[in-house]
Amino acid sequence: MDDLNAFVAGERCAISGASGGKLSGLTFAVKDLIDVAGWPTGGGNPDWLRANPVPARHAWVVQTLLTAGASVIGKTITDEVSLGILGENAHDGTPLNPKAPDRVPGGSSSGSASAVAGGLCDFALGTDSGGSVRVPASFCGLYGIRPTHGRIDFSGITVQAPSADTCGWFARDAATFARVGEVLCNAALPTRLPTRLLVATDAWGFADEAVQIALTPMLARLSTLIGTREDVLLAPQGLSVWQRAQRVLQGSESWKTFEPWLDVYNPRFAFSVARNLVMASMLTDAERSAAALMRAEAWARMRQLLPDGTILCLPTTPFPAPRRGLRNSELGFLRERISCLTSHGGLTGVPQLNLPGASVDGAPVGLSIVGPHGSDLTLMAVALAFEGASA
């Protein structure tokens, strides 16, 4: 075990990248839901490991990064089959949050965020269906992106909810972050920045007051960088209404994904994870229909808000990382509150990037920028300019 408990137990997976590529000299870690040929994909659950053969091929993202010259240094702990947002894993333990050691790292890409924040590698891969890159990026003070849905090839990655699943990554600095993005998106950073900045006032108001205060200087610098600022409502129907809809849709899809495995293997889960699966199994077609209509409304709202050249910002999480080892009865509402600020990702498919740079009581909390579909590299360009302007 590494000092951070970021990597899965056992022999450390290590594969050198091709020489002379764009990412030459960089090292990266791979969330253990993403295939690395010859190494088991454990998925954060001993019975997932047991049920799945060792992959013979790299996931597309891993192969692409290796070809570009980056080297794999290990596979990282994840919440069980990506079903978690806090980073506590009852089987593998909770990776350390190097920026706030008494707090959780966030999840489900917990070990990847921990490894990057702790300086064990230059960047790391994660997945984000309901917030699993954005939340640990906010909690560990990292750049992290949920790319446009469908932008990054998902082959060789454990599916949870196909309509919401994305593959993203973490880095400590915007330049490294963007270099990886140019390779994975197979395009160069744009030279022009957006010209319009929207502030989602409903999302701001939903965050703890201390978070609003901590993020205000970042927002001020960002408005200066973009040159404008307008207040808007992100979700006129309610952030919590969007959250309910996404919970129904993502829950139904994840139940469909995992039910055959549950049936045959009767796998072990932490009680909180099993409970969410059971609740998902009881969702009805009527609930799914209503949720799908709300998704169509959310999609339309996001397109209307975000024409080309516009970005929107909001607190990534409503609070910094909760303390480690809280009770289930304390964590339930915290999880739900977090997802009120992340559900738009799965509902609308737009890209979202966490900018690190603020803290509350010494624990990081991030500011997110959201752009229209396909604006991933624009968001990275903003991050780079923002980092430069903040230096």
Added chain:
Amino acid sequence: MDDLNAFVAGERCAISGASGGKLSGLTFAVKDLIDVAGWPTGGGNPDWLRANPVPARHAWVVQTLLTAGASVIGKTITDEVSLGILGENAHDGTPLNPKAPDRVPGGSSSGSASAVAGGLCDFALGTDSGGSVRVPASFCGLYGIRPTHGRIDFSGITVQAPSADTCGWFARDAATFARVGEVLCNAALPTRLPTRLLVATDAWGFADEAVQIALTPMLARLSTLIGTREDVLLAPQGLSVWQRAQRVLQGSESWKTFEPWLDVYNPRFAFSVARNLVMASMLTDAERSAAALMRAEAWARMRQLLPDGTILCLPTTPFPAPRRGLRNSELGFLRERISCLTSHGGLTGVPQLNLPGASVDGAPVGLSIVGPHGSDLTLMAVALAFEGASA
């Protein structure tokens, strides 16, 4: 690990009994929900083990047996915190059914039944709230008793559902079985047998036809022994109605028992176990009220059926042990069918004893005798006479 995987992993707990007692020379195993001083009570779940201190005192049953001269040879695998009827444990593995190695042993007192059936000890302690002694006794071809509720002191034993919890035991022969009973019930076997035998026709009809055929010779010998035979309905409201009521009552009590632990420790469970707990957490007061009324009816029915001197017989289980490794979707209905033949125990508190002696396709299945409250030793006397008459 022993060859049967009957005992919990690690150093084997061994304590010699006092010399010169009534049980001198006998060895016994202890279900790992029952305290043995100085040894952890693991409860079939790694997070139960972690949450509970090593007991400083023996459970009353263990102390009483040691004082009577019997020696402990180990602690046995149980379904997770007694929540199971088949004996499959995702953490510790499934104990072998020595009489039908390709089938489950039954649970939750799985390891105790396995150890006795495999000849590793003379008798073994179990607990029975919903069938956890009766079912493995039927599946492994053993004498096994669910005593009158409250007859055997439950101190030092892990509580599941107080209104249903009992502590019972297994043996291969009726004489050993009765010797243990005389010590634990602190009384001698009666010299007179019951004079009236009732046959629960609803329960017989509910069993597989092959089981009815297999048990018919045993029933014939039993009627000859008692001298009479009358057909009755055990549950005029329906065995399945009684089962629903007991499921509500026992589920509600077990949720109340385990919820504080779930909240603090978020323990790992096999999915099927977690699902039952989640379903139990959603029961309503209205359901509990209706179930409590049905329990009052069942209690009244049983008292009416069983005046002193009367016993009732029924198949212990509707089929022999299912094959190992079936899917959750196949097991759910089997579990429910089993509990249709066991729910009267928790509902009415009367004692029930499994007589081994029949088999279907080479796998054991037992005939149960049920008597009025407090008739435990009478049932053991019937078992002894029945074994003699069958020899």
